Amino acid sequence: MNSQTLQSQVVALGQAARAASRHIAKASTAAKNQALLLAAAALRRDQASLLAANAEDVEQARKKGLDEAFLDRLTLTAKSIESMASGLEQIAALQDPVGEITGLSRRPSGIEVGRMRVPLGVIAIIYEARPNVTADAAGLCLKSGNACILRGGSEALRSNQIIARAMHEGLRGALLPDSVVQVMDFTDRAAVGELITLKGLVDVIVPRGGKGLIERISNEARIPVLKHLDGVCHTFVDASADVSMAVKVADNAKTQRYGTCNTMETLLVHEAIAASVLPPLCDIYRNKGVELRGDEAARRLVPEMKPAEEADWYAEYLAPILAIRIVPSLDAAIDHIARYGSQHTDAILTNDWHNANRFLREVDSSSVMVNTSTRFADGFEYGLGAEIGISTDKLHARGPVGLEGLTSQKFVVLGHGEIRGG
Amino acid sequence: MNSQTLQSQVVALGQAARAASRHIAKASTAAKNQALLLAAAALRRDQASLLAANAEDVEQARKKGLDEAFLDRLTLTAKSIESMASGLEQIAALQDPVGEITGLSRRPSGIEVGRMRVPLGVIAIIYEARPNVTADAAGLCLKSGNACILRGGSEALRSNQIIARAMHEGLRGALLPDSVVQVMDFTDRAAVGELITLKGLVDVIVPRGGKGLIERISNEARIPVLKHLDGVCHTFVDASADVSMAVKVADNAKTQRYGTCNTMETLLVHEAIAASVLPPLCDIYRNKGVELRGDEAARRLVPEMKPAEEADWYAEYLAPILAIRIVPSLDAAIDHIARYGSQHTDAILTNDWHNANRFLREVDSSSVMVNTSTRFADGFEYGLGAEIGISTDKLHARGPVGLEGLTSQKFVVLGHGEIRGG
Numbered sequence: 001m002n003s004q005t006l007q008s009q010v011v012a013l014g015q016a017a018r019a020a021s022r023h024i025a026k027a028s029t030a031a032k033n034q035a036l037l038l039a040a041a042a043l044r045r046d047q048a049s050l051l052a053a054n055a056e057d058v059e060q061a062r063k064k065g066l067d068e069a070f071l072d073r074l075t076l077t078a079k080s081i082e083s084m085a086s087g088l089e090q091i092a093a094l095q096d097p098v099g100e101i102t103g104l105s106r107r108p109s110g111i112e113v114g115r116m117r118v119p120l121g122v123i124a125i126i127y128e129a130r131p132n133v134t135a136d137a138a139g140l141c142l143k144s145g146n147a148c149i150l151r152g153g154s155e156a157l158r159s160n161q162i163i164a165r166a167m168h169e170g171l172r173g174a175l176l177p178d179s180v181v182q183v184m185d186f187t188d189r190a191a192v193g194e195l196i197t198l199k200g201l202v203d204v205i206v207p208r209g210g211k212g213l214i215e216r217i218s219n220e221a222r223i224p225v226l227k228h229l230d231g232v233c234h235t236f237v238d239a240s241a242d243v244s245m246a247v248k249v250a251d252n253a254k255t256q257r258y259g260t261c262n263t264m265e266t267l268l269v270h271e272a273i274a275a276s277v278l279p280p281l282c283d284i285y286r287n288k289g290v291e292l293r294g295d296e297a298a299r300r301l302v303p304e305m306k307p308a309e310e311a312d313w314y315a316e317y318l319a320p321i322l323a324i325r326i327v328p329s330l331d332a333a334i335d336h337i338a339r340y341g342s343q344h345t346d347a348i349l350t351n352d353w354h355n356a357n358r359f360l361r362e363v364d365s366s367s368v369m370v371n372t373s374t375r376f377a378d379g380f381e382y383g384l385g386a387e388i389g390i391s392t393d394k395l396h397a398r399g400p401v402g403l404e405g406l407t408s409q410k411f412v413v414l415g416h417g418e419i420r421g422g
Numbered sequence: 423m424n425s426q427t428l429q430s431q432v433v434a435l436g437q438a439a440r441a442a443s444r445h446i447a448k449a450s451t452a453a454k455n456q457a458l459l460l461a462a463a464a465l466r467r468d469q470a471s472l473l474a475a476n477a478e479d480v481e482q483a484r485k486k487g488l489d490e491a492f493l494d495r496l497t498l499t500a501k502s503i504e505s506m507a508s509g510l511e512q513i514a515a516l517q518d519p520v521g522e523i524t525g526l527s528r529r530p531s532g533i534e535v536g537r538m539r540v541p542l543g544v545i546a547i548i549y550e551a552r553p554n555v556t557a558d559a560a561g562l563c564l565k566s567g568n569a570c571i572l573r574g575g576s577e578a579l580r581s582n583q584i585i586a587r588a589m590h591e592g593l594r595g596a597l598l599p600d601s602v603v604q605v606m607d608f609t610d611r612a613a614v615g616e617l618i619t620l621k622g623l624v625d626v627i628v629p630r631g632g633k634g635l636i637e638r639i640s641n642e643a644r645i646p647v648l649k650h651l652d653g654v655c656h657t658f659v660d661a662s663a664d665v666s667m668a669v670k671v672a673d674n675a676k677t678q679r680y681g682t683c684n685t686m687e688t689l690l691v692h693e694a695i696a697a698s699v700l701p702p703l704c705d706i707y708r709n710k711g712v713e714l715r716g717d718e719a720a721r722r723l724v725p726e727m728k729p730a731e732e733a734d735w736y737a738e739y740l741a742p743i744l745a746i747r748i749v750p751s752l753d754a755a756i757d758h759i760a761r762y763g764s765q766h767t768d769a770i771l772t773n774d775w776h777n778a779n780r781f782l783r784e785v786d787s788s789s790v791m792v793n794t795s796t797r798f799a800d801g802f803e804y805g806l807g808a809e810i811g812i813s814t815d816k817l818h819a820r821g822p823v824g825l826e827g828l829t830s831q832k833f834v835v836l837g838h839g840e841i842r843g844g
Contacts, residue, residue, distance in 0.1 A: 022760065026784050099783060105805065111794050113804045116782065120816050203816045224646065224817045245839040252841035338444065347835075360538065360834050361521060362448050372533050372837025381842070382535045382833065383527065394542050394625045395646045396817040399833040411804065411821040412782050413769075415794025417667040419674035420803070 009186065010194035013149055014201030016179040017122040021147035024180045025119045029096040031174040032143055036092040039170030040085040043135065046166060047081050053158040054131065061129070061155040074129045074156055084135040084163070087386065091139040094385040097403050098145040101412060110418045115409040119145030121203035123406065124195050125388070126217060128209040129153030134163045137206070138181045140388050142167075144406035147180045149202065151195060154187035161185060196221040206401075208389055211316075226401060228366075228392040230316045230342035231261030233374040236333040236359070238350035239272040245371065246273075246349045247281045252373040253347070255288050259318045261390060262345050262367075262377040266313060266323040268333045271297065274326045278302055290320045297326035313340040330355050334362050341365060343392045345377040345399075366392050366399035431608065432616035435571055436623030438601040439544040443569035446602045447541045451518040453596040454565055458514040461592030462507040465557065468588060469503050475580040476553065483551070483577040496551045496578055506557040506585070509808065513561040516807040519825050520567040523834060532840045537831040541567030543625035545828065546617050547810070548639060550631040551575030556585045559628075560603045562810050564589075566828035569602045571624065573617060576609035583607060618643040628823075630811055633738075648823060650788075650814040652738045652764035653683030655796040658755040658781070660772035661694040667793065668695075668771045669703045674795040675769065677710050681740045683812060684767050684789075684799040688735060688745040690755045693719065696748045700724055712742045719748035735762040752777050756784050763787060765814045767799040767821075788814050788821035 024032070043050070054076040061074055097117050104114030123146045125137045134150055141148035152160045164183040171180055184191060196205055196217055205225045207217040218225050235253050237246045253264035269277055274297070282302045285292055293312050294305040305324065312323040313336070327333045330348075337346050347369035348359040356370045367377040377400065379387025384402030391397045397405035446454070465472070476498040483496055519539050526536030545568045547559045556572055563570035574582045586605040593602050606613060618627055618639055627647045629639040640647050657675050659668045675686035691699055696719070704724045707714055715734050716727040727746065734745040735758070749755045752770075759768050769791035770781040778792045789799040799822065801809025806824025813819045819827035 022784070022786075025786070026780075107803060107805055109798065109803060111791075111798055111803070116790075118786065121786070219644075222641075224815075226817075242839070248844075249837075249839060249841055252844065256842050358448075362444070364444075364447070364540065364543070365832065367833040367835060368538075369533075369835040370837060372835055372840045373842050375842035376531065376533055376835060376837075376840070377833070381529060381531060381533070382835075383529055393646075394830050395648075396830075398830055408816050408818075408820055410787065411789040411799070413789060413791040413794055413798060413804075415671075415792060415798075417664070417671060418794045418798070419671055420678050420795050420797035422670075422674060 003190065006186070006188055006190055007194050010191055010198065011201070013182055013184060014122070014198040017147040017149050017182060018201050020177045020179040021119070021121045023177050024142065024147055025098070025145045027145065027176055031176060032096065032145070033092040035142060035170040035174035035176055036088045036139055037170070038173040039167045040088040042166035042169045043081060043085040043088070043163065046162060047078060050081055050159065050162045051076060051078070053162045057156055057158045064155070066155065070129065074131070076131055076159060080132055084132055087136055088139045091143050091386055094143060094403060096143065097407050109420070110416060112414040114412050116412045117407050118410050119407055122147045122149065122201060123204050123206060124149045124151065124202045125206045125208065126151045126192060126195070126213070127153065127207070128213065129156040131156045131159035131163060133208060134160045134183065135167070136386065137388060138167050140386060140403060140406060142180060144403045146406055149182050149184060149195065151184040151192060157185060157187060193220060196223060199223060206388055226389065226391050226393060226397065226405070228261065228344060228390045231263070231344040232266065232314065232316050232340065232342040233262055233264050233344055234266050234268055234337050234341060234346045235264045235374060236268040236346070236348045237270060237273060237277055238330060238348055238352060238355050239270040240351040240355070241273060241277070241349040242351060243273070243276045246277050247284065249349055249371070249373050250281055251284050253375055254285065254290060254322050256373070256375050258320050260375070262374050263318070264322070264374050265315060265317055266325065266340070268325050268327050268336055269298070270333070271326050271328050274298070274301055278324070285322060288320070290322055292322055292324060294324040295326060298324045316342070330358060334359065337363055337365070344390070345369065345374045347372060347374050366390065425612065428608070428610055428612055429616050432613055432620065433623070435604055435606065436544070436620040439569040439571050439604060440623050442599045442601040443541070443543045445599050446564065446569055447520070447567045449567065449598055453598060454518065454567070455514040457564060457592040457596035457598055458510045458561055459592070460595040461589045462510040464588035464591045465503060465507040465510070465585065468584060469500060472503055472581065472584045473498060473500070475584045479578055479580045486577070488577065492551065496553070498553055498581060502554055506554055509558055510561045513565050513808055516565060516825060518565065519829050531842070532838060534836040536834050538834045539829050540832050541829055544569045544571065544623060545626050545628060546571045546573065546624045547628045547630065548573045548614060548617070548635070549575065549629070550635065551578040553578045553581035553585060555630060556582045556605065557589070558808065559810060560589050562808055562825060562828060564602060566825045568828055571604050571606060571617065573606040573614060579607060579609060614639070615642060618645060621645060628811055648811065648813050648815060648819060648827070650683065650766060650812045653685070653766040654688065654736065654738050654762065654764040655684055655686050655766055656688050656690055656759050656763060656768045657686045657796060658690040658768070658770045659692060659695060659699055660752060660770055660774060660777050661692040662773040662777070663695060663699070663771040664773060665695070665698045668699050669706070671771055671793070671795050672703055673706050675797055676707065676712060676744050678795070678797050680742050682797070684796050685740070686744070686796050687737060687739055688747065688762070690747050690749050690758060691720070693748050693750050696720070696723055700746070707744060710742070712744055714744055714746060716746040717748060720746045738764070752780060756781065759785055759787070766812070767791065767796045769794060769796050788812065
């Protein structure tokens with residue numbers, strides 16, 4: 001496709017989304033839920049054709065020589081289709097954030113001022129070849145009153161088109177326009193570049209995927225991006241921590257899953273408790289095959305540890321590797337996190353009320369925790385119902401982003417003929 | 423200054439601000455208020471030297487041939503210095519948003535999850551040669567726990583430095599670091615370019631000034647910008663409006679002040695009420711010297727009106743000029759606003775409950791109003807205490823931005839040893 005044709009096609013998608021956004025913004029909760037439930041039913045009914053399309057996608061990807069981890073994320077099963085469908089039903093069951101008015105109060109002039117929660121408008125979601133994201137992201141955008149443009153990895157295009165068909169069937173059944181959910185079906189890489197510069201037609205971009213994808217999009221976008229870059233999460237075991245709780249929680253934070261962004265990557269231990277905590281904890285890590293990289297003080301306690309280098313404190317391993325540092329104080333722990341952390345999720349394990357409060361207040365991360373595992377940083381665990389991603393940005397939404405993070409608030413002013421200066 | 427020296431100086435400002443941001447983020451409300459009150463006292467005490475420095479600024483600007491409106495905005499008086507000082511005292515009296523925890527609730531896993539309001543970090547404010555903005559912006563950033571870098575128009579540099587000195591005196595008196603408030607004192611235009619690309623050191627940019635300034639900064643910034651571009655505000659007089667209220671409110675919305683962003687620029691009138699509203703209203707406008715530009719239907723009712731052209735519907739006149747259109751329905755009014763509006767502030771005048779609610783819900787502007795004047799879109803009038811600007815962005819803060827708009831929320835998780843999947 002030549003670049004001008006491509007551009008005009010992307011602009012057409014954006015214009016259709018903008019027009020649809022006005023319809024979905026004012027749609028009733030009942031209509032939005034009906035669309036979600038009908039789409040779920042269509043996905044279940046079309047399971048066989050979705051599996052067939054997906055098998056073709058996987059076949060092509062295998063021919064291209066993509067690796068097993070890639071193929072695994074691309075592959076759908078009867079079980080994963082069922083979980084997509086029930087995911088849409090769960091989104092239908094969530095409270096509709098749109099239209100809620102809060103804080104209405106009367107001002108000295110007589111006007112009443114409050115805030116109404118409103119959709120963002122048009123959301124572009126750019127993700128890798130994971131078809132389950134298609135249903136999930138479309139469902140969250142729809143329920144929060146937004147139109148969306150979905151650009152998934154090109155290797156999943158056949159699967160994504162079948163999923164889009166189910167979403168369209170749901171929308172039509174609820175008398176809502178198809179273009180509330182659009183799957184970008186031209187696979188040119190340049191199309192992403194067009195999409196992320198569609199000022200005035202796209203309101204927010206949500207990239208989901210590896211660091212490379214997110215960095216490229218943040219650098220090139222001319223539209224706000226809701227994203228997280230790294231998850232260099234810390235657990236700090238304070239001097240007053242309960243030793244058995246510290247061992248249990250620090251184990252869970254590292255080993256429950258290695259590849260997730262809320263997995264602990266660096267363990268900080270107060271020097272006064274290190275000798276009690278590190279030896280039993282490192283036994284557990286060793287038995288689970290976790291490679292340990294420590295500073296000098298840690299290596300004196302657990303000699304088989306490898307020496308940590310400066311780069312280890314910055315590392316998001318996403319693997320069974322853990323950096324360990326012994327610190328002399330809470331201040332040193334907070335300073336370490338400020339310097340090396342990624343403002344994603346950090347936890348303190350302590351029995352000291354004052355230190356817990358200082359950590360909560362002074363650590364500038366999207367989630368700060370006391371006495372629990374960083375693995376809990378998750379939309380479901382937080383009660384958001386579902387999440388479209390985790391944001392480490394400072395504006396708008398921080399942490400897991402659910403339906404509310406896909407909305408904003410406008411001021412509503414109810415008057416009775418008041419005039420200013422009158 | 424060569425470009426490398428300039429860059430390293432701007433980076434140094436950013437690093438100092440980042441370091442200071444950690445101090446001010448955890449400062450007590452008492453310390454922040456003390457700093458504000460001491461700064462106010464210093465401004466009053468130094469009135470003579472500030473007036474002298476300002477007189478030099480004005481003198482230089484006059485020599486450069488800058489116009490009267492420019493000189494007027496630049497000039498300080500005893501009265502405007504008093505109003506700066508009392509502005510800081512008013513900010514001290516506002517509730518501190520930082521640290522507030524909301525929505526703490528227990529999840530099935532046992533963890534308690536809530537949100538804590540936190541400062542954004544480092545805010546860069548770029549504005550024209552208006553020294554009063556220096557005190558105002560510094561005060562709002564300080565109270566909301568943020569460090570700030572202030573870059574005012576170079577013609578106001580002497581005045582801004584004296585104001586900065588008063589802020590520093592306040593900060594020192596409260597044992598807070600000077601670099602919580604930094605006035606950029608090198609006037610190279612390129613310094614702004616460096617400042618708005620200081621990723622990792624500056625968290626948010628707030629441009630205040632004309633459309634040219636804001637557009638340039640939005641285009642070049644690599645950091646989120648909190649801004650409003652245009653204020654093309656509408657008032658729609660619905661068929662059921664009270665005629666005398668409509669005349670009074672539409673008069674106020676246009677004529678109370680002409681140059682403000684919340685002034686009405688287009689009046690939409692339902693055809694069923696136009697013959698009752700337009701003639702008396704246009705008499706008032708004519709007496710106040712407002713130039714009227716109408717569509718054909720409006721001109722049939724008020725023949726001396728000039729014909730409006732397509733460009734008039736997009737215009738932010740900021741002047742005694744008003745565009746007038748007669749529309750057949752609420753839908754036509756909403757469509758007009760969606761097409762030509764700037765999502766700033768729009769009002770409906772109506773006695774119809776259903777129409778009022780549709781307008782509030784369907785018009786996608788940062789402030790939507792019923793039966794009152796668009797001139798009320800203002801931080802003071804909304805009870806925010808003060809505002810750093812009005813945002814027409816969709817993410818984060820929309821409408822007047824006060825202390826809360828200069829903060830964000832992080833998740834806090836209080837555990838008792840819970841582990842995930844445990």
